[in-house]
Amino acid sequence: MTVNEAIGLLGLETLNLSDGDRPIEGGYTGDLLSWVMGRAQSGDAWVTIMTNINVVAVAQLTDVACVIIAEGAEIGGDVIARAASQGINLLRGGKTAWEMISALSDKI
Amino acid sequence: MSEDTVRFHFDVDGENFTSAGEASVQVKKLLRQLGIAPDVIRRVGIAMYEGEINMVIHANGGDADVLVDNDKITIILADTGPGIANIELAMQEGYSTAPDKIRSLGFGAGMGLPNMKRYTDDMKIESEVGKGTTVTMVVNIA
Ligand SMILES: Nc1ncnc2c1ncn2[C@@H]1O[C@H](COP(=O)(O)OP(=O)(O)OP(=O)(O)O)[C@@H](O)[C@H]1O
Ligand SMILES: [Mg+2]
Numbered sequence: 001m002t003v004n005e006a007i008g009l010l011g012l013e014t015l016n017l018s019d020g021d022r023p024i025e026g027g028y029t030g031d032l033l034s035w036v037m038g039r040a041q042s043g044d045a046w047v048t049i050m051t052n053i054n055v056v057a058v059a060q061l062t063d064v065a066c067v068i069i070a071e072g073a074e075i076g077g078d079v080i081a082r083a084a085s086q087g088i089n090l091l092r093g094g095k096t097a098w099e100m101i102s103a104l105s106d107k108i
Numbered sequence: 109m110s111e112d113t114v115r116f117h118f119d120v121d122g123e124n125f126t127s128a129g130e131a132s133v134q135v136k137k138l139l140r141q142l143g144i145a146p147d148v149i150r151r152v153g154i155a156m157y158e159g160e161i162n163m164v165i166h167a168n169g170g171d172a173d174v175l176v177d178n179d180k181i182t183i184i185l186a187d188t189g190p191g192i193a194n195i196e197l198a199m200q201e202g203y204s205t206a207p208d209k210i211r212s213l214g215f216g217a218g219m220g221l222p223n224m225k226r227y228t229d230d231m232k233i234e235s236e237v238g239k240g241t242t243v244t245m246v247v248n249i250a
Pocket of ligand 2: 034158161162216219220221
């Protein structure tokens with residue numbers, strides 16, 4: 001499934017969409033950044049409630065397909081701007097990480 | 109270092125926590141321009157990011173050098189911070205001295221050094237308490 005399809009499936013808010021056609025090949029959820037660095041795979045949807053600016057660099061370096069902020073967590077405009085300048089797909093929804101990952105895993 | 113080594117240098121700012129990781133993101137872009145394979149770039153980027161963040165969090169910044177040769181990429185991170193008293197302990201998964209303020213940003217899982225080891229083909233830590241730490245990592249280009 002593509003990032004665009006995930007947006008539709010989960011009813012996500014698009015904070016920044018640089019490549020909606022990028023395929024999602026798997027998923028990872030976690031908020032501790034060096035766990036994510038060590039475990040997330042290229043092409044994953046990364047679901048997290050962590051929203052500070054460092055999330056953008058982690059997404060960039062792990063090469064995840066998109067970052068999905070769960071539970072409607074607050075996010076700063078500076079973080080959204082950084083995601084846009086780095087070409088990171090940044091999405092947000094009200095569901096929990098569990099609900100998001102289980103809905104995605106049915107389709108991947 | 110051979111004649112056609114490409115070298116990048118970055119000053120890693122220890123004060124500016126919000127831009128932490130900038131050098132690693134920059135290196136990723138430069139390596140892409142050099143036509144390096146994506147999986148090699150990914151390993152270099154992750155290992156360098158963890159080391160760069162460690163310099164920011166634990167050592168108030170430092171110097172980052174990346175040397176690109178035909179057969180390998182070498183990352184040298186040098187700081188004049190507090191040093192690491194027990195390197196074996198620091199290398200263990202879960203060991204961290206990160207303060208609460210830093211943990212609230214998602215750091216401090218004690219996974220950075222293990223990640224650096226895992227994603228590189230060679231890693232060497234030289235450290236002296238009160239003087240600083242130099243981490244040298246090599247990723248081979250297959
Ligand atoms: N450059 C450094 N200077 C001084 N101490 C360091 C340095 N790098 C690492 N350390 C010490 O080694 C410990 C383990 O480092 P490691 O990167 O594995 O975990 P962390 O930085 O605490 O957390 P994480 O990387 O998971 O966010 C640190 O908590 C710190 O005590
Ligand atoms: Mg670390």
